[in-house]
Amino acid sequence: MGEHGTGEKVRIAIVGSTGYGGVELIRLLQGHPKAVITSVISSSSAGTPISEGFPHLTDIIVQNLDGTDPKEIAAKADVVFTATPSGVSSKLVPGLLEEGLKVIDLSGDFRIKDGATYEKWYKHTAPDAAYLEEAVFGLCELFGEEVAGKDFISNPGCYPTATLLGLVPAISAGWINPNSIIIDAKSGVSGSGRGTSLTTHFAEINENFKAYKVNKHQHIPEIEQVLSQVAGEQVTVTFTTQLVPMTRGIMSTMYANLNGVYNDEDFVELYRQYYQGRPFVRVRDTGIWPATKEVLGSNYCDIGFAADPRTGRVTIISVIDNIVKGAAGQAIQNLNLMMGWEENLGLGYTPVYP
Amino acid sequence: MGEHGTGEKVRIAIVGSTGYGGVELIRLLQGHPKAVITSVISSSSAGTPISEGFPHLTDIIVQNLDGTDPKEIAAKADVVFTATPSGVSSKLVPGLLEEGLKVIDLSGDFRIKDGATYEKWYKHTAPDAAYLEEAVFGLCELFGEEVAGKDFISNPGCYPTATLLGLVPAISAGWINPNSIIIDAKSGVSGSGRGTSLTTHFAEINENFKAYKVNKHQHIPEIEQVLSQVAGEQVTVTFTTQLVPMTRGIMSTMYANLNGVYNDEDFVELYRQYYQGRPFVRVRDTGIWPATKEVLGSNYCDIGFAADPRTGRVTIISVIDNIVKGAAGQAIQNLNLMMGWEENLGLGYTPVYP
Amino acid sequence: MGEHGTGEKVRIAIVGSTGYGGVELIRLLQGHPKAVITSVISSSSAGTPISEGFPHLTDIIVQNLDGTDPKEIAAKADVVFTATPSGVSSKLVPGLLEEGLKVIDLSGDFRIKDGATYEKWYKHTAPDAAYLEEAVFGLCELFGEEVAGKDFISNPGCYPTATLLGLVPAISAGWINPNSIIIDAKSGVSGSGRGTSLTTHFAEINENFKAYKVNKHQHIPEIEQVLSQVAGEQVTVTFTTQLVPMTRGIMSTMYANLNGVYNDEDFVELYRQYYQGRPFVRVRDTGIWPATKEVLGSNYCDIGFAADPRTGRVTIISVIDNIVKGAAGQAIQNLNLMMGWEENLGLGYTPVYP
Amino acid sequence: MGEHGTGEKVRIAIVGSTGYGGVELIRLLQGHPKAVITSVISSSSAGTPISEGFPHLTDIIVQNLDGTDPKEIAAKADVVFTATPSGVSSKLVPGLLEEGLKVIDLSGDFRIKDGATYEKWYKHTAPDAAYLEEAVFGLCELFGEEVAGKDFISNPGCYPTATLLGLVPAISAGWINPNSIIIDAKSGVSGSGRGTSLTTHFAEINENFKAYKVNKHQHIPEIEQVLSQVAGEQVTVTFTTQLVPMTRGIMSTMYANLNGVYNDEDFVELYRQYYQGRPFVRVRDTGIWPATKEVLGSNYCDIGFAADPRTGRVTIISVIDNIVKGAAGQAIQNLNLMMGWEENLGLGYTPVYP
Incomplete structure (x- = not known):
């Protein structure tokens, strides 16, 4: 997977790899010097090559999509990005945390600290208050210091x-x-x-x-x-x-x-x-x-x-x-802060212009 | 020019026929039952066919572009639309009015009643106060009644x-x-x-x-x-x-x-x-x-x-x-009001969707 | 419906009014001097206003969508445009013809004279050979003379x-x-x-x-x-x-x-x-x-x-x-030829540029 | 300039830095492990910051644009990319080669081996035959072996x-x-x-x-x-x-x-x-x-x-x-081949999708 070995690198799993946030995580992480993608995950397409739905990844990601079983994920990865729709992460994330995985969640499920407010705006059942409490709101430039060393980050909306x-x-x-x-x-x-x-x-x-x-x-x-x-x-x-x-x-x-x-x-x-x-x-x-x-x-x-x-x-x-600073890029920035690495590690992408 | 004869129709000249406002006037006026384009005018391209610069008008407008001499315009037309840049109309319109032409001006030159304010925002010399006074601001739904019977309309900005x-x-x-x-x-x-x-x-x-x-x-x-x-x-x-x-x-x-x-x-x-x-x-x-x-x-x-x-x-x-309600369409709506015709004459275009 | 009365005009029904071909027929026919839309039809949305799905038609088409019953269509219209997907027209058109309606079909179902060839490329069952025989292929500039006076035209593909x-x-x-x-x-x-x-x-x-x-x-x-x-x-x-x-x-x-x-x-x-x-x-x-x-x-x-x-x-x-010469426009051109009217009646639209 | 030091790296100058080929070279080279941009050059904008014309480079390229004097370029760089229009490179490149610079030319001036053919299609005077002879046509997958060790590469057209x-x-x-x-x-x-x-x-x-x-x-x-x-x-x-x-x-x-x-x-x-x-x-x-x-x-x-x-x-x-494989990317691929580096060094960009 990619050109990187898995030597000393942090192993990354991406849930929701067939959405735009997921494939952007894949794109950006290809160049990360301290992280390596070890599992791309999709509940709907597990077992098929990701390049079937995303031909631009031909020869870049060659392994098949995995399923969402927390134990299997834990066997392959250290950190999980959950790039899932709201209402899905709230159910998935607790199991991942229980397996000892670090989680950076890109859905909106853990951003609103007040469950009732969440339910009013999102029309989904709110996650347990304990998780809402635990999740650090990872707007890096404002709350970067709170992110350092934590296990569970809620990535901000775009x-x-x-x-x-x-x-x-x-x-x-x-x-x-x-x-x-x-x-x-x-x-x-x-x-x-x-x-x-x-x-x-x-x-x-x-x-x-x-x-x-x-x-x-x-x-x-x-x-x-x-x-x-x-x-x-x-x-x-x-x-x-x-x-x-x-x-x-x-x-x-x-x-x-x-x-x-x-x-x-x-x-x-x-x-x-x-x-x-x-x-x-x-x-x-x-x-x-x-x-x-x-x-x-x-x-x-x-x-x-x-x-x-x-x-x-x-x-x-x-x-x-x-999709970058509003999703996958900031999520990687949170990974960097979480791990105590330099904030911009692997994120030195010059804007594509024109 | 077009499929219309010039029988009883009001004759129209369009100054600025090589700009987007001008060609949109041409498009919309093709279907007008009481008006006929008799002169398309461009100071920069006079003498050449308009379809050279606008091939979409091939077989639709077959005569050459005319120049901006007021007397020549007056010989061909009853009403002139001046779809010229700001700073140009202010110089051109007085001569047209003197020739007894009715004028609907699409530039911004006659919209601001206070000359000093015009000069501050437009960075051009303001027209004479008399013209600013005379020009009716043709926002049809608000000032349509003032337009009726007038000779000089300043068409609003988009x-x-x-x-x-x-x-x-x-x-x-x-x-x-x-x-x-x-x-x-x-x-x-x-x-x-x-x-x-x-x-x-x-x-x-x-x-x-x-x-x-x-x-x-x-x-x-x-x-x-x-x-x-x-x-x-x-x-x-x-x-x-x-x-x-x-x-x-x-x-x-x-x-x-x-x-x-x-x-x-x-x-x-x-x-x-x-x-x-x-x-x-x-x-x-x-x-x-x-x-x-x-x-x-x-x-x-x-x-x-x-x-x-x-x-x-x-x-x-x-x-x-x-280009329509914000320019050429409203200008034709002003023509209709000016002439005492039904407000929507020749303007029954259904939106192009998709 | 529209600004036209139904005086001496030919009454038009449009099946498939919620597709792009259908709404383009509506747009173009608004300006037709000898035809008037009397029924807009959609099997899926019958009973609702067309402007719900196409807000650009607000105030232009105010009646509700009708269903596809041939007898009801025949009660309201003289000519039917069937702007339906291939595989649908083949089932619908025979009933319309039996009711004595003239039909201009925009699907591909009646274009291929050889049923086996149709089935190979379209993967649908071919219509009865009699209908394939009867349908005139309405590529107006090539076969316009065959269209005149006929009751059933198959409009060419784009x-x-x-x-x-x-x-x-x-x-x-x-x-x-x-x-x-x-x-x-x-x-x-x-x-x-x-x-x-x-x-x-x-x-x-x-x-x-x-x-x-x-x-x-x-x-x-x-x-x-x-x-x-x-x-x-x-x-x-x-x-x-x-x-x-x-x-x-x-x-x-x-x-x-x-x-x-x-x-x-x-x-x-x-x-x-x-x-x-x-x-x-x-x-x-x-x-x-x-x-x-x-x-x-x-x-x-x-x-x-x-x-x-x-x-x-x-x-x-x-x-x-x-959507025009490749569908709705040519279909109206076929209507004109079918009825013995001038080929370009109601079709004098200048291209929208830019 | 960028985050790289100039330690052991090959120093790069880019002529034509205010064109799309030039800024793409800048984007791609930011991530190159063995090359560093030491001069961005524009004959028309020398002396001004490149971010004035390309704000996306703010904080990325902070030095001013340099002029095209070959000696000054040679003082700053080892390799020059000439991303100039055809007709310009033919005059500029000989001087750069004389200064001992390695040159990768992105214009079309040195691609056609026969001067007369060049002049027929390009309407410019052809460069001296000696340069046409010397220039290696750098279509990497076909002629990559000829590129290795050479000093002067003509980068193919898109x-x-x-x-x-x-x-x-x-x-x-x-x-x-x-x-x-x-x-x-x-x-x-x-x-x-x-x-x-x-x-x-x-x-x-x-x-x-x-x-x-x-x-x-x-x-x-x-x-x-x-x-x-x-x-x-x-x-x-x-x-x-x-x-x-x-x-x-x-x-x-x-x-x-x-x-x-x-x-x-x-x-x-x-x-x-x-x-x-x-x-x-x-x-x-x-x-x-x-x-x-x-x-x-x-x-x-x-x-x-x-x-x-x-x-x-x-x-x-x-x-x-x-702009990448058709210009700047292949030019860097030629740099890699020329220097004897791995062909894909610094070029591991995953396609941006969507």
């Missing part, structure tokens, strides 16, 4: 990653009013997963721009949970999700009322200081707003600002690749 | 059309706070015109989503001028423009604080009443947000709502085809 | 339309060797219909170009049937189908060995003469090859040539909009 | 790479008639470079498929030169180039008459044997045709077959990423 990295420094500094926040978010279609529906039909999406789940997206409580924690008060946001006719990329355009007089340069300086030493956040110079393509295929989150004295508001623009 | 149709009823009704308005607007690339630059290069735009001119777009004063008039107070808006990797379509996503408790149904009812009898505004049922593709190629503006009791805000979503 | 219009004049003239023909065809995704599958998933198609059914596409026997008839000998073609990341459009790039020395101009002249008086075929000047966008939304078929003395071959390029 | 890898084994084996070859090639828009023109305007390309330079593309003599060499006779091909509305990717669909009876499996076996041990050619199983997305961002060339007993022809389909 929209929350772009949004929280864009808002937290300003809220921490007290520069913006947390209850004035409006988030206008846009995502490429890969965010909807590989399942087929009219929503992802090419002829319906191409040459089209549409909103969905306005004020109803399940990422809202995740954003509010962190913002409330940072602000020290209950924060409620307006949140719009929109589908862009492209495959990868999220832009979160955020609006807030300023608590004082700050210009673009103030924001650039504040954010550069906040993210000093963090390799994956790039704060743009004043007057330069990031575009999604400028992070495509990479683990970067790029941020730009427009503070407007005419209106007393700031516009903050944040972009990520939804 | 972003202002989508935005104002989405905001004015709520402001008129006093339901939203005019100074809380945030407009997150997105446009297809045709809005940038046919000029070549890195900004419109396929490889730079495809699989990309980017912001531009944040809080600096020249359509801001046009929006604020009308909103201030409707609100009866000075209104200042936050306005973001973003480029979608598609050719046609604008979505304006608008946010405002509610002045009272209103739900989605209230908004639907308010807007349906406001636009009663106007054939081109379609207010969607509650919980249904319009998508740009649902108006592509047509003169419709579709509007949907999400009033949110959690935040006390409303999200209003409005879509148009930027 | 690939065969583009391909046959591009090849027949040269074969008729004896300029190319019919058994040297290689057809490299490309289609937009709408050709796959509205059904959902991985094949039409946006993230799989976007930024991708792929071949499918190489030498196995069910349109091969349709092409060979006509070419053999024209050539007066059994013709066998090499035929590749490929998916382009766009919604609409087919390009057929065709290669053949020349039987003599002919240059581009010879071909242009031959084809212009062959298609003289046919409003929907546009033969391009030498050195100009048509692009799919130049016919988008219209009923045109544009053709260009590159005869190459170096190789003794000619390359013929033909483009259509697969 | 279309020729996909096409020749698809054709040569069958010609070598005598299975196909070399003078029956028809090549229907399709490319993403990045192949046209970053220069701005109507040809690359998003609104003109999106939702469009078009042919260009039919039988006139300058890659034709490059293809014929190699095929003639392999076949041992003068080979002339029919060659069509077409633009796909996507950024990256080439598919070459090739047709030829079979010299005997061979089925798909025969071809699969023949090609797998031919390319045994070559890491970047993947021959697909029978009945599976490769898609461009399956190699995107990687150095793979994937090949599939459809041998057709009905017609006695074979259809060969070959895909590459035009």
Whole structure:
């Protein structure tokens, strides 16, 4: 599997290898110097070669897909990434933890600390409170220190990653009013997963721009949970999700009322200081707003600002690749932090441009 | 030219026939029962067949492009559409009006009533105040009655059309706070015109989503001028423009604080009443947000709502085809109103779907 | 339904109104001066408004979808378009004909005169030979005279339309060797219909170009049937189908060995003469090859040539909009011919560009 | 520059760093274990940071662009990649070679061994015959052994790479008639470079498929030169180039008459044997045709077959990423071969999917 031996490397299993998050974990981990994929797992396709469904992996991943039995996984791997739909991880993860596996969960099942809130937004039964308690919310630039040495990480959602990295420094500094926040978010279609529906039909999406789940997206409580924690008060946001006719990329355009007089340069300086030493956040110079393509295929989150004295508001623009920093890339970043390795190990991918 | 004779029809000249607004006027006017194109005009390509640059017009428009001499235009036409860049119309239109031609101007040169404001945002010298005074701002659903019988119409911008149709009823009704308005607007690339630059290069735009001119777009004063008039107070808006990797379509996503408790149904009812009898505004049922593709190629503006009791805000979503309702289609709607014809004459295009 | 009364107009029913062929028939027929849609039909969605699935038809088609009972259809309509999948029309059409309805069938079920050949390529049971006999193959520019006055037309496939219009004049003239023909065809995704599958998933198609059914596409026997008839000998073609990341459009790039020395101009002249008086075929000047966008939304078929003395071959390029000239538009053209109306009645759509 | 030190590494300069070939060299070389970029060069933008024009390189390449003086380049680098337009390299490369630099040229200037042929197709003055003689045509899988130890490599064109890898084994084996070859090639828009023109305007390309330079593309003599060499006779091909509305990717669909009876499996076996041990050619199983997305961002060339007993022809389909295997990736593969390193060093990029 791949060109790596398994010598001293940490052995990785990926559950959900036939989804977009799973195959992206495979792509990114091929270049990781301290980890090696030893099992690719799919409950629905176990026993068949992964290249049947993903011909781009021909000659790269040659072994067959495995099933989801925790004991079998434990026999092959040290760490498991669960790139499963919400409602599935909640049932699967406890068994994996019991086998002593380290788990990084990419579903949303363990992000919301309050079970009732989870159930309201996700329409699934919440996991046991003990697991919700144990799961560390792995937004690396904000909570990286909590991740180190832990066994169970809940990887953040794509929209929350772009949004929280864009808002937290300003809220921490007290520069913006947390209850004035409006988030206008846009995502490429890969965010909807590989399942087929009219929503992802090419002829319906191409040459089209549409909103969905306005004020109803399940990422809202995740954003509010962190913002409330940072602000020290209950924060409620307006949140719009929109589908862009492209495959990868999220832009979160955020609006807030300023608590004082700050210009673009103030924001650039504040954010550069906040993210000093963090390799994956790039704060743009004043007057330069990031575009999604400028992070495509990479683990970067790029941020730009427009503070407007005419209106007393700031516009903050944040972009990520939804499958990398918004999913598989950040999950590997969490692996690195969990294992005590350098944060950017195996993640030095330059954006694919054009 | 086309299949129509020129019998009793109003004769039309189109200046700027080699731009996207110009060729869309040609497309739409082919089907108009009371108007006939008698001259297609381009200062840069006069003397050559239009199908050289636009092969899709082969066998449809067979005469050569004419030049911009006002007297020659007046000899061939009754009404002129000037689909020229800003800064060009301001110089050209006075001569056309002097020749007794009726003019519908698609540039932005005559939209801003205050010359100084125009110069600040457009970076061109403003036209004489007399022309600014004379020009009727032809946002048909709001000012259609002022258009009737006039000789000189300033056709609204694409972003202002989508935005104002989405905001004015709520402001008129006093339901939203005019100074809380945030407009997150997105446009297809045709809005940038046919000029070549890195900004419109396929490889730079495809699989990309980017912001531009944040809080600096020249359509801001046009929006604020009308909103201030409707609100009866000075209104200042936050306005973001973003480029979608598609050719046609604008979505304006608008946010405002509610002045009272209103739900989605209230908004639907308010807007349906406001636009009663106007054939081109379609207010969607509650919980249904319009998508740009649902108006592509047509003169419709579709509007949907999400009033949110959690935040006390409303999200209003409005879509148009930027080249039709945002340019050529509304210009023909203005022709109809100007001439006292039915508003939707020759504009019965069903959206092209998919 | 629509703005038309039903005065003296021919009443139209559309079976398969929830597919792309069906909604395109609706779009195009809105502007037809002698036909009026009186029933939109869908076996799967009968009883619901069509705008539920196709919001772009809001306010345009306001009645509910009807069911497929032949007697009920006959009570409402004079002519039926059956825009149904292959295998469905073969069962439905006989009942419609028995009710005295005129039928234009857009499925492939009645195109192949030999039942065994149909069954080999389509994997469905062939219709009764009597119906295969009765059905006129409605490739209008080639067999238009046979269509006039008939009651049952089999509308050609999209690939065969583009391909046959591009090849027949040269074969008729004896300029190319019919058994040297290689057809490299490309289609937009709408050709796959509205059904959902991985094949039409946006993230799989976007930024991708792929071949499918190489030498196995069910349109091969349709092409060979006509070419053999024209050539007066059994013709066998090499035929590749490929998916382009766009919604609409087919390009057929065709290669053949020349039987003599002919240059581009010879071909242009031959084809212009062959298609003289046919409003929907546009033969391009030498050195100009048509692009799919130049016919988008219209009923045109544009053709260009590159005869190459170096190789003794000619390359013929033909483009259509697969849903218009390749389906709904040609079906209406057949309606016109069937009823003895002008061929282009209600079909004067200028291509949508850009 | 990047995270690498310059310890024992080969120092690389890239001329043409502001073109798509140049930035792709930068992306790919970031991960190379034995090479380090020490100078990025652009004649037009020398003195400015590369991230000004390519913000995706922010924090990745921080030094300014250098100029093209050969002595200055020689002071900084051991190997130069010249990713310059044709007509530019021919003037620049001799000076670089004189300074003792190793050169890998990505322009087409040194590919055609016969100066007159070059001038006919390229419309530039040919380089001195001595340089044409010296330049090794670096199609690695075919001529890799000639590259080893050389100082001056001419990197193949994108279309020729996909096409020749698809054709040569069958010609070598005598299975196909070399003078029956028809090549229907399709490319993403990045192949046209970053220069701005109507040809690359998003609104003109999106939702469009078009042919260009039919039988006139300058890659034709490059293809014929190699095929003639392999076949041992003068080979002339029919060659069509077409633009796909996507950024990256080439598919070459090739047709030829079979010299005997061979089925798909025969071809699969023949090609797998031919390319045994070559890491970047993947021959697909029978009945599976490769898609461009399956190699995107990687150095793979994937090949599939459809041998057709009905017609006695074979259809060969070959895909590459035009900027990787068709330009920068193969150039690095040539660097590896030139230096005697493993062929795939630093090129282990898994395709980016979706």
